Amino acid sequence: MNSDSGSSRSSSPDVDDMYARKSSSSSGQTEFTAKMSSEHLSRGAGAGLGRTSPDIGGKYKLKKQVTEEEIQQLRLKINGRERKRMHDLNLAMDGLREVMPYAHGPSVRKLSKIATLLLARNYILMLTSSLDEMKRLVGEIYGGGHHAAFHCGAAASHGHGHAAHAPLPAAPAVHHALLGGALAPPTASSALSVALPALGSIRAPQSLMKTPPTPPLQVGTGFQHWAGLPCPCAICQVPPPAAHVPITSTGLSRLSADKEAMK
DNA sequence: TAGGCCATCTGGTCCT
DNA sequence: AGGACCAGATGGCCTA
Numbered sequence: 001m002n003s004d005s006g007s008s009r010s011s012s013p014d015v016d017d018m019y020a021r022k023s024s025s026s027s028g029q030t031e032f033t034a035k036m037s038s039e040h041l042s043r044g045a046g047a048g049l050g051r052t053s054p055d056i057g058g059k060y061k062l063k064k065q066v067t068e069e070e071i072q073q074l075r076l077k078i079n080g081r082e083r084k085r086m087h088d089l090n091l092a093m094d095g096l097r098e099v100m101p102y103a104h105g106p107s108v109r110k111l112s113k114i115a116t117l118l119l120a121r122n123y124i125l126m127l128t129s130s131l132d133e134m135k136r137l138v139g140e141i142y143g144g145g146h147h148a149a150f151h152c153g154a155a156a157s158h159g160h161g162h163a164a165h166a167p168l169p170a171a172p173a174v175h176h177a178l179l180g181g182a183l184a185p186p187t188a189s190s191a192l193s194v195a196l197p198a199l200g201s202i203r204a205p206q207s208l209m210k211t212p213p214t215p216p217l218q219v220g221t222g223f224q225h226w227a228g229l230p231c232p233c234a235i236c237q238v239p240p241p242a243a244h245v246p247i248t249s250t251g252l253s254r255l256s257a258d259k260e261a262m263k
Numbered sequence: 264t265a266g267g268c269c270a271t272c273t274g275g276t277c278c279t
Numbered sequence: 280a281g282g283a284c285c286a287g288a289t290g291g292c293c294t295a
Contacts (some may be wrong), residue, residue, distance in 0.1 A: 079272060081282070086270070112268065 104113055 097116050098104065100123060111119060 056274070
């Protein structure tokens with residue numbers, strides 16, 4: 001299961017092959033792991049990585065004397081479980097990427113894990129904000145107020161997931177508040193960075209792109225706007241900054257620096 | 264070449 | 280006892 005389609009790296013090599021490769025390799029880490037699998041486990045040296053805690057050998061050899069082969073088998077089993085766990089995690093991450101308002105495709109480099117999580121977070125925040133605004137508008141409409149009518153109704157050519165809003169035949173510049181309140185040429189980078197201030201901390205999506213540089217954004221479900229029709233409505237506005245908790249991790253500050261460098 | 268991202272291995276800890 | 284989860288370490292691949 002290699003979710004990194006853009007990479008030649010195989011993330012899901014055959015377990016046995018992987019182990020064999022690792023064990024037979026002469027790299028430092030490989031030597032170490034092989035050493036740990038045998039010596040560390042069977043003799044309880046407990047000096048690996050400078051750790052002084054009891055070694056795993058003690059955990060597994062209490063009842064009976066286990067041979068190195070048995071230890072190796074056990075290690076393989078444990079490693080396999082861990083691999084599967086991480087693969088499942090990556091599958092979930094891919095599933096998350098699929099529903100994110102971000103261009104998908106073979107020519108587009110996929111979001112990193114951290115970027116996926118941050119985008120997801122801000123997406124949720126934005127949707128929550130939109131939902132609140134929608135509730136408020138509905139409350140105004142049915143509360144006697146007519147002024148709002150159907151928000152953006154005059155434009156009528158774009159809808160927030162309303163199937164009744166038939167799209168114009170012209171090629172739409174698909175976007176959503178999340179992807180850009182400004183209707184500048186909808187490059188993924190500008191749209192994302194404009195609409196998601198916090199997301200702006202993420203490495204500029206343009207840098208994630210391979211050719212073509214400006215792939216069409218594919219929004220998850222039904223959110224479509226149209227080029228040349230600026231939408232001033234609250235729903236289409238970027239959520240208030242307060243909704244975006246500043247990203248403070250060191251990694252993100254680094255990403256922010258990357259974005260600044262992109263300008 | 265440095266840095267980013269990732270997969271994998273590993274030992275520790277907690278839970279069932 | 281065994282599995283799940285976690286974090287540290289390491290090496291490989293890719294990009295600027």
